[in-house]
Amino acid sequence: MKAVIAIAHNTFRESIRDRLLYAILFFGLLLMLATIILGSISLEQDVKVIKDLGLAGIFIINFLIILSVGTNLVSKEIDRKSIYTVLTKPIERSTFIIGKFFGLAATLFVTTAIMSTVFVAVLLVKHAGLSPLIFASLVFTYIELLFLVAIALMFSSFTAPVASALYTLAFFLIGHSMTSLTRFGEQAGPFVRGTITAGTHLLPNLEKFNIKNQVVYEVALSGPQVLWTVVYAATYITVLIIIATNILKRQEF
Amino acid sequence: MVRRATVWFVALVIFAASVVAQVNINNLNTARAVKRTAGINTYNEPFVLPEKVLANGVVGFRNLTADYYWLSLIQYFGAGDPFGEYRQLPHLLNAITALDPKFAYPYTFGLLILPDQGFVDEAIALGEKGLVEVPHSWEIPYYLGYVQYRYKKDLVKAGEAFERSAQSPEAPAAAKILAGINFARAGQRETAIAIWKVAAESSENEYTRERAKEYLEHYAIIDFYEEQARAYKTRYGRFPNTLEELKTGGLIRDFPPDPVNIELKIDPKTGSVSEVLD
Amino acid sequence: MxxxxxxxxxxxxxxxxxxxxxxxxxxxxxxxxxxxxxxxxxxxxxxxxxxxxxxxxxxxxxxxxxxxxxxxxxxxxxxxVGFMSENPYFYSYLTAQEFMLFSASLLNLSSIIAHERTASLLNMVGLSGAADQQIRTFSKGMNQRLGFAQALLGDxxxxxxxxxxxxxxxxxxxxxxxxxxxxxxxxxxxxxxxxxxxxxxxxxxxxxxxxxxxxxxxxxxxxxxxxxxxxxxxxxxxxxxxx
Structure with a gap:
């Protein structure tokens, strides 16, 4: 446990000292402020535009952080051989993976919190009214980010950063195309439909975390929706971490 | 230290020079732009992806894409169109409402804007989609009723739409008046004025209110012409054959600017002024 | 033997x-x-x-x-076991001291022992003066010294x-x-x-x-x-x- 915390803390510290993170975050804050300008030219649809753009912006910026920092998590350590120092200590390789996951999760928590603060401030300035749904959506966004961290981490444990960034991006796109895939499957023959149905159940379904639309139109969340979404994320992330650990256990340096 | 200050000073001067150069480039461009007319070849129409692509392609960011098209529509409409009609308007509005069906304002906006650009059927289709997707809105059926009444002359459908608008819990009291009007008997202009008065006073959206006021001004201008036509008759013993004769006959110095920009004609027998599309 | x-x-x-x-x-x-x-x-x-x-x-x-x-x-x-790799390279944004303390927690050392050993080992390899310096500013030789100190951390x-x-x-x-x-x-x-x-x-x-x-x-x-x-x-x- 101590080692997990140490690795997580170290990952967090490394990433928040990285200037790249600040560059991305700076653009994120600019984006939050830009929502005001874009909102003002929308024929009084500014609250909608600010909510849409704000929530999407928070996600996109953090996703960029995952693509740039997250996909490096393991491969950079292998590249620079800093992993030698860690893995020759009396710890399990799973400890390393879990620590990395929580380290980046902590970083994303901080960046999400900073951007959310600005977002909420913009909403307050615009007298948009803060419904609890906004906070729910931010939490769901964060859960989706954790999901993507686990995916990036898994790829990072066996491929180069660029490749794992591409794979993570691909998973993100697939994860949000489940509705289209299902629709496509309905028109196909039984074999293709079966394959697609299986695929939509097995592949990560990120649309489950997308409640941005519900927020804008104030459609309340139900208890079971929240519960099942959290259970889904927790179990899937665990499986991804187990896969990542097993890949790393076979790795030689 | 002196040398360092010098370096900074020189850098500052060079930077100032770069600003000057930049401003000059801008001025040159503006000078050139004056001579250039917006021809079809240089004109950029907003490009709307096919709805099928949008439905499957913008993974996770449907609202954001809808907003993007909404903002481009606002930029597009009113900026001048060499094709003479804003022919991308129906595509843009369909894309927006396909991506974000609960986004209420584009339906209203489409009902207000599309018919005058010649897209009456498109406006009605959009309005009917809006009735399904945003059932609580009073404005969508209200303007749908207007389009049915004004452009389709379908009094039954117009009556149904106003009825539906009046039943919405959000409808202002004034909107209920429309539900009671007997369209078959009431004068066309009076009805239109009644419709726009409600919108000018009760719409939640400033743009809609402005648009309604423009229509009211438009009808005030028609009233004004008819008044002048009667004066023309007192002076010359007949109604003018064209509106132009009001000017040549010395009754009006200039045509008042019509904010709605619909062509008007005068009936030389009765002296009544009406819109050309009637 | x-x-x-x-x-x-x-x-x-x-x-x-x-x-x-x-x-x-x-x-x-x-x-x-x-x-x-x-x-x-x-x-x-x-x-x-x-x-x-x-x-x-x-x-x-x-x-x-x-x-x-x-x-x-x-x-x-x-x-x-202690191990120092060839041309060791560490987390560039950590200071030498932070890196030593991080390694100590992987070895499950108590905080007091970790601090004591970090101080004495950095002193032994001649990096006391650079303890609060980020590793990315280190020369190759300094990295080598830090690698040696780190290898001895668990006694x-x-x-x-x-x-x-x-x-x-x-x-x-x-x-x-x-x-x-x-x-x-x-x-x-x-x-x-x-x-x-x-x-x-x-x-x-x-x-x-x-x-x-x-x-x-x-x-x-x-x-x-x-x-x-x-x-x-x-x-x-x-x-x-x-x-």
């Missing part, structure tokens, strides 16, 4: 598309406790691969490695050093040799790879010579050289003959 490290029939093959490629072949050797052992060989002979297998970064294709009589890949054994009984003297300036080499000798006095077993033969001759009790993955010779230095020739002459004679 207790055996600190015992390697039996160790082989390592890498398979890729073209077939398999043997890097270490049937290596058997043992190092008694308290000795300084020098593992020599030309570049690409399999020195680093062997050391990686010992510390668990690579896995043997065949054979066994035992440290103090236990399999080398267990956590209890790794707690008793290991046996230390594996991969090319510890490589890339150091003459003063640094003197420092490192002094530190290795001091460790030997404390009774620690030291296993290091090197191709700088004069240093090995100066430091080691016994040596092993590896060439093309095979152990060519091993034993106490005095027996191997028989007092007649320098290590360099011997090495050239043994390895050169095989070429």
């Amino acid at each position: 207790q055996i600190a490290l015992s390697i039996r029939n160790l082989s390592k093959e890498y398979t890729n598309f073209g077939g398999s490629h043997r890097v270490v072949s049937n290596l058997t050797l043992s190092v008694p406790r308290g000795e300084v052992f020098g593992f020599l060989g030309p570049n690409g002979a399999g020195k680093t691969t062997t050391i990686k297998m010992i510390v668990g970064l690579a896995f043997p294709t065949r054979g066994t490695i035992e440290i103090f009589g236990e399999p080398s890949n267990t956590r209890t054994v790794r707690a008793r 290991p009984e046996i230390v594996f050093l991969d090319e510890p003297l490589d890339g150091l300036d003459p003063l640094g080499r003197v420092d490192f040799k002094r530190m290795i000798q001091a460790l030997k006095k404390e009774g620690k077993t030291i296993f290091f790879n090197s191709h700088i033969l004069s240093d090995v001759q100066e430091l080691c009790d016994s040596i092993g010579i590896i060439h093309k993955g095979k152990l060519v010779e091993s034993g106490p230095l005095t027996r191997i050289l028989k007092g007649r020739e320098s290590l360099e002459e011997h090495f050239i004679r043994v390895v050169g003959a095989k070429k």
